[in-house]
Amino acid sequence: MKQIYFFAEGNRDMRALLGGKGANLAEMTGLGLPVPSGFTVTTDACHQYQTNNNNMTSQLEEELKDALQHLEEQTGKLFDNTANPLLVSVRSGAAISMPGMMDTILNLGLNDQTVLGLAKQTNNERFAWDCYRRLLQMFGNVVFGIPEKTFDNEMTKLKQAKHYQSDLELTTADLKQLAQQFKALYTATEHKAFPQNPHEQLQLAVDAVFSSWQNNRAKVYRKLHGIPETLGTAVNVQMMAFGNSGQDSGTGVAFTRNPVTGEAKLFGEFLKNAQGEDVVSGLRTPQPIHELADSDPEIYQQFVDSVQELENHYRDMQDVEFTIEHGKLYFLQTRNGKRTPKAAVQIAVDLVEEGKISEAEALMRVDPEQITQLLHPEFAVDDLKGKAALAKGLPASPGAASGQIYFTAASAKAAHEAGHQVVLVRQDTSPEDIEGMVVSEAIVTSRGGMTSHAAVVARGMGKCGVVGCAAITIESDKSVKIGEQTFHEGDNLSVDGTTGKLYAGILSTTKAAQDPNLQKFLQWAQKNGNVDVFANADTPADFEQALRFGAKGIGLTRTEHMFFKSERLFQMRRLIIARTADDRIDPLNKLREMQQKDFVALYRLAEGKNVTIRLLDPPLHEFLPHDEVELKEVATAMNVSVDKLRNRVAELKEVNPMLGHRGCRLAVTYPDIYEMQVTAIANAALQVRSEGINVKPHIMIPLIGSLVEMRWVKDRLVAKLNEVFATTKQPLHYQIGTMIEMPRACLVADQIAQEADFFSFGTNDLTQLTYGFSRDDSGSFLPDYIEKGLLPADPFKSLDQEGVGALMKMAVNGGRKEKRSLPIGVCGELGGDPESIKFFDAIGIDYVSCSPYRVPVAVLASAQAAINRRHQPSFAKSTPTTH
Template identity: 50%
Template sequence: MTTQYVYRFGGGVSDGGKGDKNLLGGKGANLAEMASIGLPVPPGFTISTEMCARYYEEGESFPQSVRDEAANGIAHIEAITNKKFGDPADPLLVSVRSGARISMPGMMDTVLNLGLNDETVEGLAKTSGDARFAWDSYRRFIQMYSDVVLELDHGAFEEALEIAKEDKGYNLDTELTADDWQALVTQYKAIVVELWDGKPFPQDVHEQLWGAIGAVFGSWQCERAKVYRRLNDIPADWGTAVNVQAMVFGNMGDTSATGVAFTRDPSKGDNAYYGEFLINAQGEDVVAGIRTPQYLTKSAREAAGAKPASMEEALPTVYGELAKVFDLLETHYRDMQDIEFTVQQGKLWMLQTRSGKRTAKAALKIAVDMANEGLITQEEAVARVDPAALDQLLHPTLDPKAPRDVIAKGLPASPGAASGLVVFDADTAEKRAEMGDAVILVRTETSPEDIHGMHAAKGILTARGGMTSHAAVVARGMGRPCVSGVGSLAIDAKAKVFRVSGREVREGDIITIDGATGEVMIGAVPTVQPELAGDFGTLMGWADKVRRLKVRANAETPLDCKTARIFGAEGVGLCRTEHMFFDAARITAVRQMILAEDEKGRRVALDKLLPEQRADFTEIFEIMAGLPVTIRLLDPPLHEFLPHAEEDFAEVASATGIGVEALKRRAAELHEFNPMLGHRGCRLGVTYPEIYEMQARAIFEAACDVAAKSGKAPIPEVMVPLVATRRELELMKAVIDKAAKAVFAERGTTLEYLVGTMIELPRAALKAGEIAEVGEFFSFGTNDLTQTTLGVSRDDAGRFLTTYVDKGIYPKDPFVSLDVEGVGELIELAAERGRKTRSGIKLGICGEHGGDPASIAFCEKTGLDYVSASPYRVPIARLAAAQAALAAKK
């Protein structure tokens, strides 16, 4: 059976029926569907997406069968328009446009007015009665075709046009006459000969057609399309369709027009028509800004204080027809539509409809309004809003109207925007912040020791590190904007200066960072604060009704916990205790503990830390009273807590009474070549069990205090990190249980608690059945599990992961969206084996993937109990969990 590649539409014909977007692309499917419901669509045909892959496989050639199908498509257009393609007397002109499954605005190529040549331009002039229109159309076609198909320098044609206007003393293109355009066409053809190796501009209309079809298919692989696909997670193998359609002209006098409209306001979401149009113009004039467009409605014109008549006033009859089409399309598609239309001498034509792009604020309002109007269900409203887009609502954003001087671009590691004074170390950040200054902490990379400065800063900028680097993870948890991995940044921390793009920025200079785009700017750019309006709460309530997965927060400060509760967190899924140890008031005691020669010395220091830890946990338990709180015992290697700079050694020596040389010797002993796989996690607890004993006692004392005070007992879940064997967890559980027993005996009470582990090593996943004999819960630490499974450092991977994604080695950055095939299989295996041993074992993830919608969908499919995300990503996780539950129903 022969494969069909060409599908006709218009004139009562719709080969594609209601339109399969996978086959016909978004544009082609919607054209077919509009034609099938009787809307005025210029006739045409679609060459399917299947031809896109074949086009490349067969060396950019089209089989005769496809050429024959396309010839039938041209005949279909000719029959309806009563014009002939290439006819010198009354020519049919067509447009050739792309159309992927998902809208990729401006990313691929288009050719308009195809079919014009030295003969047909004369016929067009006669039949239209407007020679100026005909020659203007011909010069537009030569310019566009030369750019898109022949790949000639677009600037050469623009320069010729500008010179022609200067010679005539014109300011606008609309001032050129028919003779002017005809003279320019002659110049354009000469430019083609000069730039195209002496070959003339193609006069054969069929050669023009296939050249354009090939170029539009080819634009699927252009660089901007590849980048757009990567940024929007669009698979490269989807391909684009090509749509060939009869031209209709909005530039045939004062009863003609062209425009773009939305059935609702895409910025605010208001239920009002929104759009622009131009009389006597083609669509590209609206887009190119050659002329200032006019408002669609009278009310919009009056609100803006504009004088030129709206379409409602200038073309009232056609506007009335258009308004009916708007209502029909929105009801038919049950979504806000983005529409392109043309009016040719009083006749309305629909060129395109698609679900309109919208801001997060508008998406929420439109979804909630449509559900309340009965156009869609509440569940459909929940499915309509992109969870990732909620970031726009939860963080300050830059004022879109404000000017900006961009000097560098890195990774958009944590959303939001901030301006402040540049500082190069955490201590200075804290001091300046205490003086009331807004600061941006600029570091080559951050470490846990920078935590106080990161907290004090309004934003964080690093030269190294990826989307899940320390800076990125901590910044997201704090709700601080962060731009990481700005490889072009040359930082000289000693001189307190950084250089980039030939610019020099010193400490105290003001910069702005945009964590949503990765841009770094000189000077202060005004920000707009988020507004969490009623629609947000309404949609979140609907989402919570349908989701199965619980959503917790990664939080270790009272502010984190309060923020998480505001955003709907149902507990804490990861409280990292190491950040508490870097507090200036207790770092000396921590260092004394590390530097102690024996257990006795360590216990003396740990006794000083106990009340501090208890106070930390008390604050968290008070905020999370009655909810589960997963606390990870000390995880990083001890050397991270020791000083590095010469002046720091002197300061510690003075505080501890230990000589500088002895300090340096101990630091050298603790130094590790590969600390990520070194003496950290439960290995610390096995070696120095008194550390975990102190932390466990602090947890249980705090829990008892809060239960007695509030009447609502928190549910501590004590998590042992980096377990690889059953025996490690068994030893640590004994330490924790012993501490619990002692505290409960002292307080005369008992509390519910769990002891479990973070699964972050492949061996732990494989031996989950044995580990579950001891562990009462598993929390998958997907950041480290990804590192240890792939053998890739997340802090260094930014140098090559983009290339890996571009080359299809990984579909997405595995530190941003879970590697389902590799890491995911280990999680599934661990979940299965853990449940087999302990049927009621609690399972969740607490890596950064807990806030990624695609990873959350995997967690739903795997049957995990909860996900844990940074506080500001909790709403994203709630909505994504609801959407995953709805998808699972289907």
């Protein structure tokens, strides 16, 4: 099996085999762009390496030798040669881009002899020794695991002793000295000596890149972005192009459009006399790309023309890495650029309007999870009045956040786990900081530009970010000076990633104004989706927010949430401790009046849109006091003895509330509670109808498990509704359906459908009852199950399609067998999960209902599911006029 491909042999469609970087290097080679010669060791070779106990196979060793020989012929240079040395870079490249998460080694092939040959050949001794010290530093870190800080400390000591401000001030003698010190570090840290044989260097480097697939930061990144563990990485071996070979050389990173705002304008940075790691590490602050036009207009124009060709070819914004060696331009990478959610939507809309992609393609270009990040908070205007900024850096990733300052990934993670809001403040970040970055509300660095590691990762995670803030001086792992003010670990800092400004203390935030591009984008999504999106809303404020986001109505109002305000809770407690039906009449009447006002407010906002109201679901003990202090206070307020109240609490206490006296079982024991609620619903609907608003109540009975149970409860509700209509002499159309959350209900769905006007899956309870897990287990043993591979994901965050999904599919088929046009929805929080929505679309679900801020996510996920399935056979679905 062929395990190595030269760039000229591949193309961009070979990502799975060549990795994203290798496939795109091959594509650029095919387009005729100036790409340094090289080859890619495939992901298949990585898999073989892993199954061979992390050892390179003999076949790969032979192919590597042959490929190196062919590369020598292509370049006219020789590996391990003092007269004309061939030096290569060794870079990872997974099929899905993971910026900075795996490893890179530059200048491989140098040793104590070839460095002299490079110096003589280039007539630039300083350049040669700069390359050598970089190789020693990278190789030691990547291959032998010597911490980067160990090498950095040596450089810092030398620069301080010589009073240097920049690495560029290091002389040839300094670099020679550093090379000797770096080699000594190998043995001083109990590692092998630096290998002088370049062939051994290459083999160890390829091994290290394969192994980097399993390093901790790569695992954290894959988990964060849902990247499969099984993909593996390719390795790209490429002739070096030297951006650090003088003032007529340099390196940079550029985007064909602004990755922060989406503006259709070239955006990037470059450094003269530098290698690529200098840009992405943030160790030096680069110049804006447009300044290259002043220093080298011909190169700049060639670059502009080439990257425009790449964008047109890929039909998407490109992230391009380039190097200039003595006035010659080389392209080292192109890929679809990481971008903020705002930029993602802007670029998608612009590409449609430029005629480059279709609306459907645009919808597939944005991750649904990014949509919530588009609603970035902003600092409240009142809080900002008279508030002076401490400092201003580059606005790397938009949003506003406050939290306590921490200076290391470990301390940030520990603070987060202790329940604190964290702002990570560092000189610059590296891939090793990923765990600290994940838990932070905002990321701030004193160095680095808009394409530094901190900036790219913050944008990719949707984190608020400010970089290159020169007014920051990190004094230690415990303190920082920002402007003239010193802050210590745990002090509060507020970060505005939209303006780049930093403020002392905590500032309150407000939601950002809606983006008109997002509105247009979501309108396209609404047109393309098959699954309608409703909201879970219990208050007018929640419903108003959901409507602004495009919700088609309410799919779930949880009436129990309406009983927790003090006056309502008091009446609810009166109801619960009452011993007779007569004693329950007064609290029921008072609760009915309150409920009716609630429903009127929701129906008015709905303006004819569907509102589905779930009748009381939780066990009654949840409304009662539990500790002695509260027991005494409530007993006094209700004019009953503490003992009487305590005894009632004990009677109602549930050992396992999931399996206990709740949902429709309450209606069997206390039918007057549900009768009170449907009376309030009917009266509210009649009142709003008299105002000229059309209302068709949707009443949902929770926890039904059988036909007889459904029929028993429904008969009593219908009788009560008929009583209301007879009194008012105003008939009203309504529907009574059920929440499908019991596995048994899924098994006998055809029977339940005889009485139910609609089904709505309660995925939380259905998951609990199918697995025997509690939602609370997400914080106890479930993380261990996921870590050990016993579960692919938390089933309360993404649907268990094999188990819970199979029950749902059975219920859909059963229900529709009885009633062909039975409306079926999902009202658990999984209704806002994109992966789950794909499944719901596939099994014929009509609508999902989710929390207001998940509505835009669900709208886009619905469109993407429909687009993906457009050419597949469709499942029978109900007529979409009811829900």
